[in-house]
Amino acid sequence: MGDRTFGRSTVDLTDRDADANQRIRTAAVLLFARQGYAATSIRDLARTVNMTNAGIYHHVSSKEALLADLMRVAQQGLIDATERMLHDAEGPADRLALLISSLTAVHALSPMTTRVMDGELRSLTPGSAARDEIIALRDAYEDYWRDALARGAETGAFRVADQKLTRLALMSMCTGTSEWYRPDGASTLEQVCAEFVTIGLAAVRAPARAEATLDLSLLPDFPWEPPDARNDPRPDEARR
Incomplete structure (x- = not known):
């Protein structure tokens, strides 16, 4: 089996200077996988990445689109x-x-x-x-x-x-x-x-x-x- 070191998101989810799209997607996968999509709100995502709800919607049109x-x-x-x-x-x-x-x-x-x-x-x-x-x-x-x-x-x-x-x-x-x-x-x-x-x-x-x-x-x-x-x-x- 060939060698490979798989990349993992190393970004600080609460770091406002880090790439916002990367932070949002990492947080979404984390929350959707742990507690389920239905139980995850935009507010949960915003809190996890230290953004406002409006800040999330600046990068994604909706939770379902994400x-x-x-x-x-x-x-x-x-x-x-x-x-x-x-x-x-x-x-x-x-x-x-x-x-x-x-x-x-x-x-x-x-x-x-x-x-x-x-x-x-x-x-x-x-x-x-x-x-x-x-x-x-x-x-x-x-x-x-x-x-x-x-x-x-x-x-x-x-x-x-x-x-x-x-x-x-x-x-x-x-x-x-x-x-x-x-x-x-x-x-x-x-x-x-x-x-x-x-x-x-x-x-x-x-x-x-x-x-x-x-x-x-x-x-x-x-x-x-x-x-x-x-x-x-x-x-x-x-x-x-």
Whole structure:
């Protein structure tokens, strides 16, 4: 797995001289991930970044527009990164292994951003252009998984009774790392990715293979990810 030091927002959220857009987005991800979009007000954001409500509205048109923008950039970043990673991948097993390891790594490295991306679609207004756009981006990403499983089944590389259920199960396994992975835990990220690849290939009845090489430099990097995100478990959450 390639080396990469992921950037984290190091800006002081209350520093009025720091970039306001960066502070607002970092605070939004922090609050949306911790307490939920619905429970977060513009006043909460303003208080967190030491601004007035009017100051927030100078940079964002609405709370929902801010959420939609965060989700849009995150989803598009995931799509672009996946396209880069799969460019030279040969065979459905290689492609599935890269999909598993990359989705796992993105959620482990940017847990708060991915919690918002995965969990707050419900907060966008039904029928709105923003919600339709995010759904289209999500579907475009999931098409990589659909394609990998379909190719594997068609060529006989995979034996899958229900491709949709298999896809949902594997993706849920990967995205779950945003909730429990800790960099100081018992397993390294490389070990988690390798084990998940083994589990995923076993689920499609594919032969065991060497660990897929994941180049971390190809993954999306979200500069607003709060610096304490991976080391701030809920008080009652046991380290795994």
